[in-house]
Amino acid sequence: MTALMNRIASLLWTLAVLVVVGGVGLWAYRHASLGAAMLLQEGGGYLQAVLSPLLAGSVALAFGLSYSASVVAHRARHRAPRPKPLPKGPSISPLEVLTHDTATAVRTLLKELGQRLRHIAAKPDPDIIAFMGQLMDGAIRLGASDIHIHPLESGTRIAFRLHGVLEEVLSFPREHHSRLINRVKVLAKLALYDLDKPQDGHFPWTTDDGPADIRVSILPTNHGPAVALRIARTGVRLPQLPALGFPDALLAKYQELLALPQGLILVAGATGSGKTTSLYASLGHIQQSRGELTRIATIEDPIEFDVPLFAQTQVNAAQGFTFAQGLRAVLRQDPNVIMVGEIRDSETARTAIQAGLSGHLLLSTIHANSAAGGFNRFIDMGVEPFLLASATVATLSQRLVRSLCPHCRAPLPLTPEEAVRLDAAGIRRGNFFGPVGCERCEGSGYLGRTALYEMLVVSQGIRDAINAKVPSSRIQELAIQEGMVPLLAAGVERARTGDTSLREVFRVVGG
Incomplete structure (x- = not known):
């Protein structure tokens, strides 16, 4: 940019010189022609009337050009150099699971x-x-x-x-x-x-x-x-489901659910628990497994990431375009898979249930404390329990925990408080790892994050419990009896393998 400004200044100086030279030439021509003009008095008056303003104008234009050239040259000399771009390195995707x-x-x-x-x-x-x-x-x-x-x-x-x-x-x-x-x-x-x-x-x-x-x-x-x-x-690269931290058995079952032609799959969790990442990874798996001819549509607020081959719609509540209106409009487009950013009102909830019952696979998020807690949230929003039980195929609850640094983690003995918590939850004690701290993790003992999951698959017993409007705790108990691993137990198992620490699991999940 500085070089360009210097070139512009040079051009302006050149133009100023040319204008001055041209003005002097006109002035000389005027006086040289004065003898001839006196012979042709009428023509001499014409030349004087035309050439005098031209001389004055050339002088003014030359002054303006020279002043502009001085300003541009001064700016070029005092212009702060723009900082160099960051050194080339890996461009990290917002959806990438940090290694x-x-x-x-x-x-x-x-x-x-x-x-x-x-x-x-x-x-x-x-x-x-x-x-x-x-x-x-x-x-x-x-x-x-x-x-x-x-x-x-x-x-x-x-x-x-x-x-x-x-x-x-x-x-x-x-x-x-x-x-x-x-x-x-x-x-x-x-x-x-x-x-x-x-x-x-x-x-x-x-x-x-x-x-x-x-x-x-x-x-x-x-x-x-x-x-x-x-x-x-x-054009972000979608994360792969296996990289999110799913246990092998849970991953295989979840992939089977994503292959279903219709139904409602809910992802529950607090803000910042990685729900969006899980949804996008799920959509990416569906696209890879079914092929690009599968039509995938999303309704989001806002559109988190623009993904090729997805039909993504941005809701605008200020203009009256809500999740419910967007979902109804998308249904008329006949998609195979729909992702709704969040179900937060009764109208959207009822429309989502209808979509899950009418030949569409619908994925969405809901704020709930557990996989079992999402059902009563829907019932509170006015959804009929029998419709909810028929449409929902599974709910997934997740939390994000910090991963232990693999370069410095070390076995640590249980503290009395941790032992009491494990005993109260009915989880056996054992050997666990904890943070130490090194240069690679800057002394924190942690490096990156991973997710903990619990998945509740809706069986006939769960459907009966939903129809009976039983408390969420009772649905949780039924799901555990049918084989669901709750978040706390899943976190403890990850702590046994050294992926995270027991203290981190208790901090995030509780118990």
């Missing part, structure tokens, strides 16, 4: 990005455009799902959500917060003067790692506007 190698790559890139951004922000007049460019490129390279710009009294905290966990990138100077927010508003074409009301928008962003659509949410706070940027990427 030990990719987790190390993420940590290295995050440190490099933080140093570059702090270098820009430390200047008296930081280049906000360059700062935002580095911030967005780094977030996409790292596989961040969100960027949080949160103003505090001491400064603005900027953090990425990487695989469900917030990672602070840097603290931005408080005095430049408004400039950073205005840059976001300019990109999203939002009103700069609206400071005391929420705003929503989006803007496209293209990097070497592919295009992305950035959803913008601005919320006024007591220290200034807070911004959340949701990154929706195109």
Whole structure:
């Protein structure tokens, strides 16, 4: 860019010189022609009337060009060099299950990005455009799902959500917060003067790692506007089901359920428990096993990741386009498989049940504490128990736990508290691993994350219990009697093999 500005300055100087030379030539021609013009008095008056304004105009134009050339040259000399892009490395997908190698790559890139951004922000007049460019490129390279710009009294905290966990990138100077927010508003074409009301928008962003659509949410706070940027990427590589942490027996059974032509499969769990990853991995498995001719449609809010060959629909509640309306419209498109981002109201719940009963395989998420807890959530939303029992084929509940670092994990004895918890849950004691800490995990003892699952397959006994509106605890007991491994027991088994620690399982699952 600096070289281009220098070329423009040189061109402007050249034009200024040419204009001056042309003006002098016209002036000389005018005086040389004065004798002839006196012979032709009428023609001489004409030449004087035309050439005098041309001379004055050429002088003014030359002055303007020379001034413009000086300005451009000054800008080129004092223009801060744009920072170099992040070094080439692995581009992490937001849906990718972090291995030990990719987790190390993420940590290295995050440190490099933080140093570059702090270098820009430390200047008296930081280049906000360059700062935002580095911030967005780094977030996409790292596989961040969100960027949080949160103003505090001491400064603005900027953090990425990487695989469900917030990672602070840097603290931005408080005095430049408004400039950073205005840059976001300019990109999203939002009103700069609206400071005391929420705003929503989006803007496209293209990097070497592919295009992305950035959803913008601005919320006024007591220290200034807070911004959340949701990154929706195109062409992401879907994770494979075997890489998510399913036990072999559970994985085989779940894949059998995904091969069913119709029915309702629910994924339960709290926010940030990996439900979206499981849904996308399930859709990817269906696409691979059935072929690309299988029509897969999704209704989401927002569309998390733009996946080729999926017909994805974004709901817009502000304009009256809800999950229920989107689901009814999608059903008229005759898809084979439907994914609904979340079932949160009675209208969507009833429509989903009808879809599961009418020849469609429907996958969705629901907020529930356990696999058995999803049924009463539907009943509370007004769904008839007999329809729910007939349509649902399985519910899957999951949690995310930190994985032990394989380079430093070590056997650790049970603490008295852990022994009491195991005894109370009726789980046998044994040998378990725990965190130690090393350079590769930066002393934390953990590296990456893995998922714990419990899957409730709806049998005839479960259907009878749903029709009878029994409590969730009773349905849980029936499922365990029929062979379901509950979350706590699944977590303890993962702790025995050294995948995670017993303390981490109790922290996430309870018990």
